[in-house]
Amino acid sequence: MIYIDPPYNTGNDFIYEDDFSQKDEDYAENSGQTDEEGNRLVQNSESNGRFHTDWLNMMYPRLKLAKDLLSDDGVILITIDHNEHATVQMICDEIFGHNCFIGELVWKSSDNSNNNALTFSEDHNYILVYSKSPDWRPNFINDPEKRRHFKNPDNDPKGPWFDGNPVNNPGLRVNLQFDITTPSGKIIHHPANGWRWSRETMKEKFRTGELRFSKDESRVIRRTYLKDMEGLPPSTLLTNHSVTGHTRGAKYELKKLFPEEPVTSLFSTPKPTLLLKYLLTITVASDCVVMDFFSGSGSMADAVLQYNAQNSTSIKYIMIQIKEKCITDKAGNIPTYKNICEMGEERIRRAGKKIKEETGADIDYGFRCFRVDSSNMKDVYYKPSDIKQAELDLFTDNIKEDRTPEDLLIQVMLDLGVLLSSKIEEKKIAGKKVFSVENGYLIACFDEKVTEEVVTAIAQQHPFYAVFRDSSFSSDSVAANFEQIFDTYSPKTVRKVL
Numbered sequence: 001m002i003y004i005d006p007p008y009n010t011g012n013d014f015i016y017e018d019d020f021s022q023k024d025e026d027y028a029e030n031s032g033q034t035d036e037e038g039n040r041l042v043q044n045s046e047s048n049g050r051f052h053t054d055w056l057n058m059m060y061p062r063l064k065l066a067k068d069l070l071s072d073d074g075v076i077l078i079t080i081d082h083n084e085h086a087t088v089q090m091i092c093d094e095i096f097g098h099n100c101f102i103g104e105l106v107w108k109s110s111d112n113s114n115n116n117a118l119t120f121s122e123d124h125n126y127i128l129v130y131s132k133s134p135d136w137r138p139n140f141i142n143d144p145e146k147r148r149h150f151k152n153p154d155n156d157p158k159g160p161w162f163d164g165n166p167v168n169n170p171g172l173r174v175n176l177q178f179d180i181t182t183p184s185g186k187i188i189h190h191p192a193n194g195w196r197w198s199r200e201t202m203k204e205k206f207r208t209g210e211l212r213f214s215k216d217e218s219r220v221i222r223r224t225y226l227k228d229m230e231g232l233p234p235s236t237l238l239t240n241h242s243v244t245g246h247t248r249g250a251k252y253e254l255k256k257l258f259p260e261e262p263v264t265s266l267f268s269t270p271k272p273t274l275l276l277k278y279l280l281t282i283t284v285a286s287d288c289v290v291m292d293f294f295s296g297s298g299s300m301a302d303a304v305l306q307y308n309a310q311n312s313t314s315i316k317y318i319m320i321q322i323k324e325k326c327i328t329d330k331a332g333n334i335p336t337y338k339n340i341c342e343m344g345e346e347r348i349r350r351a352g353k354k355i356k357e358e359t360g361a362d363i364d365y366g367f368r369c370f371r372v373d374s375s376n377m378k379d380v381y382y383k384p385s386d387i388k389q390a391e392l393d394l395f396t397d398n399i400k401e402d403r404t405p406e407d408l409l410i411q412v413m414l415d416l417g418v419l420l421s422s423k424i425e426e427k428k429i430a431g432k433k434v435f436s437v438e439n440g441y442l443i444a445c446f447d448e449k450v451t452e453e454v455v456t457a458i459a460q461q462h463p464f465y466a467v468f469r470d471s472s473f474s475s476d477s478v479a480a481n482f483e484q485i486f487d488t489y490s491p492k493t494v495r496k497v498l
């Protein structure tokens with residue numbers, strides 16, 4: 001599942017200047033801020049002549065990418081308000097195809113009306129649902145709202161029941177138009193279209209108690225048991241705040257996790273985990289991956305952890321967030337967290353701790369943080385003739401100086417298609433740091449001065465992949481013997497030298 005909760009384009013939101021359709025230096029100069037990497041974020045105000053265009057330019061490539069990343073049975077949910085509801089639906093129709101529009105939910109986001117509104121008090125948001133395949137179906141649910149009418153006043157041993165379901169046929173069925181004689185000999189005439197079932201099936205249903213006669217034997221009553229309800233199609237209206245929460249509750253939730261922070265320096269547009277958990281309930285399978293493109297305060301990660309703890313599922317999450325700076329509020333409170341990513345990370349830590357304490361659930365609370373960066377490898381644009389003998393030392397290492405062994409390991413995992421969520425252990429072999437991924441499937445060492453002893457010890461563990469760094473062998477002879485050592489101890493290992 002991919003969840004997209006973009007800035008709603010209210011006229012106060014910032015978008016990357018690079019996403020703007022045309023650069024307007026004066027405009028940008030006066031309304032911008034930079035993120036941690038120095039990329040300019042520019043306020044998209046309604047006076048911008050390309051107000052919708054610029055927002056859509058920001059969204060379009062992200063939605064395209066979302067479609068590429070979505071699994072064949074995946075679904076994408078987009079929360080939005082009236083500002084860009086129509087436009088986002090248009091680009092989704094173009095990208096996903098209108099046949100993959102599954103539905104539109106209306107979430108009652110506000111728990112108190114805006115009495116100062118000039119026209120309407122806007123109390124809802126939309127959630128657009130698109131899928132990769134038109135055959136996608138939501139999970140049917142036992143909606144507590146729809147279960148309210150199941151009661152058990154006569155202590156029926158089969159549990160709560162409801163007597164109101166129809167016994168007549170929705171279409172005309174001449175062969176099911178038969179009258180029924182009650183135990184005391186009264187005749188009940190068939191409904192206009194006929195009964196729902198044949199005479200034999202009805203007899204059986206009377207025997208099991210699913211069908212019964214009313215006290216005066218004038219009607220046939222159908223009893224449905226709660227335990228037999230497999231679930232109902234979820235409604236497009238999300239109005240029950242105890243099930244899907246509200247915006248104010250989401251801010252309160254964040255405040256409870258960060259009691260030391262002034263409300264004003266906390267993230268201002270979080271979604272309630274109740275809403276996100278509900279969306280998980282109706283869309284996901286127990287072992288799927290949920291990706292959130294605008295993760296903000298990390299509410300979705302919190303919701304996934306809660307969901308896993310409550311349902312013994314193992315859903316994984318990928319949260320994506322730009323390093324938007326946290327800014328000093330009007331009262332002059334300097335934010336504790338430099339950027340929204342840092343706050344989101346801390347939220348996941350705190351939420352995990354809280355869930356563990358409250359539920360004791362033995363789920364995976366861990367997470368890894370990655371940031372998009374340039375390649376670890378140096379750009380080598382020189383022809384041999386351009387390099388002087390005295391400068392050769394400068395080119396002995398092909399890896400950028402500021403890169404850590406962990407950076408190299410992650411690059412290798414991506415190159416080799418090893419999941420970033422794989423188990424990574426750090427071991428010491430002959431004093432060198434060695435990474436073992438997925439119990440020795442991939443073993444890598446990027447330390448300096450790696451000796452034959454280290455290479456041999458790694459080869460003896462028969463990894464599928466063994467990875468070293470070109471400059472790290474202690475001598476030319478170790479580099480020369482490297483292949484031979486593997487040929488002797490683990491000939492099938494695929495070797496890679498960065």
Ligand SMILES: C[S@@+](CC[C@H](N)C(=O)[O-])C[C@H]1O[C@@H](n2cnc3c(N)ncnc32)[C@H](O)[C@@H]1O
Nearest residue numbers: 005006007015016270271294295296297299324
């Ligand atoms: C509505 S908030 C998401 C809230 C989040 N679902 C939560 O519950 O905390 C929108 C997010 O989009 C991010 N954002 C704003 N402009 C962006 C841009 N141009 N590209 C990527 N992210 C952007 C903001 O940093 C903000 O975190």
